[in-house]
Amino acid sequence: MKRSQKFLVIFLVLTAVFSAVTAVVSAFELERVRQNTNSEVVQILENVKEKYPEVSERELAEILNGKSENPQAESNLKKYGIDLDSDWAVCQNDGASFFIIIANAIICAVSCLALTAVFLKYCKSQKEESERLAGYLRKINRKNYDLELKASSEDEMSQLQSEIYKTTVMLREQADNSQKDKENLKQSLSDISHQLKTPLTSIMVMLDNIIEDENMPEEIKRDFLNDIRHSSNSISFLVQSILTLSKLDANSIVLKSKTENVRNILDECVKNTAVLAEIKGVETSIECDDSLTLDCDFKWLCEAITNIVKNCIEHTDEGGFVKLKAEKTSLCTKITVTDNGCGIAKEDLPHIFERFYKGRNSDENSVGIGLALAKTIVEKSGGSIYADSKQGEGTKFTITIFGMNNRQ
Helix, strand or coil, X not given: CCHHHHHHHHHHHHHHHHHHHHHHXXXXXXXXXHHHHHHHHHHHHHHHHHHCCCCCHHHHHHHHHCCCCCHHHHHHHHXXXXXXXXXXXXXXHHHXXXXXXXXXXXXXXXXXXXXXXXXXXXXHHHHHHHHHHHHHHHHHHCCCCCCCCCCCCCCHHHHHHHHHHHHHHHHHHHHHHHHHHHHHHHHHHHHHHHHHHHHHHHHHHHHHHHHHCCCCXXXXXXXXXXXXXXXXXXXXXXXXXXXXXXHHHCCCCCCCCEEEEHHHHHHHHHHHCHHHHHHHCCEEEEECCCCCXXXXXXXXXXXXXXXXXXXXXXXCCCCCXXXXXXXXXXXXXXXXXXXXXXXCCCCXXXXXXXXXXXXXXXXXXXXXXXXXXXXXXXXXXXXXXEEEEECCCEEEEEEEEECCCCCC
């Protein structure tokens, strides 16, 4: 029950109690007045019958039940000190009437005091509750969100308290997320700085050697320029990947889904990594039904799978293989990329999709962002990705995309 409703109920109950007490006291005293009056009337009638026996009982009844308007009678009573305008004809009733007046006055005073006390207590409780909630708000304004507000009733203040608690929880979550974002940004900037530092340092050293040594043989100069080009490509890839991830995180890249042939997607991924596979001496193959289709964004899903295939080729020795397979079930479309390379250490496996993470078997030129980018794209496409691996046996990446993913 709401606090205001409780106050109203108590107010009405007290009013009813005091009204009942007033009625009982008044009825009791009026009964005394009736008894006193009747007793005196009976005594008068007996005296009249004794002195005037010729007066019949009928005449006496008419006198008692009639209304006398004889001013002479009233003036005669005044001779005996009885003023009918202010006094009772029966003297015993003076005390009873006085008691009724005093009793009613006391009851009214007590009722007013009790109702005032109830009202003041209600106001005090409301004020205390308001001050308590104001204290919580002041703590929130000081960014102290470690508050526990638990409402035990359903009155207006408890509803306000509940809303403050919801706001506190939301602000606490926002503060925690903001702190995590700051830490992630700090770590990302540190990782980016580290990733850029090495190729930039190499470029600067090689350029200094080319500039300072005017007689440098053309063969060595050409090697330096090729290394500079390779380092520049690494920087370009890193910057582009970071920009892509940032745009995906900010939802500024819209994945446009439409029905695509899965075989065409896998062919495009193999084509994108054909040069690397040839250099490494790794065979790539595709197993997929030509009629298999999938609702997705062709460009971005190719980007994700290409990064996975590239990772598999980089960690597979010459003569190894990378197999791409796609199949459709009643619930989802599943795409797997399997290699027989060196595998991933058990300790590294839970972290391979983290940004800038480099495992024990990572190439020295790896920036640790390709798998993270692939995971983000797959999840934006409404799917999931995970990896199984055993060191020395190979790795299997599984992409699962559920149902219709129409993202316009």
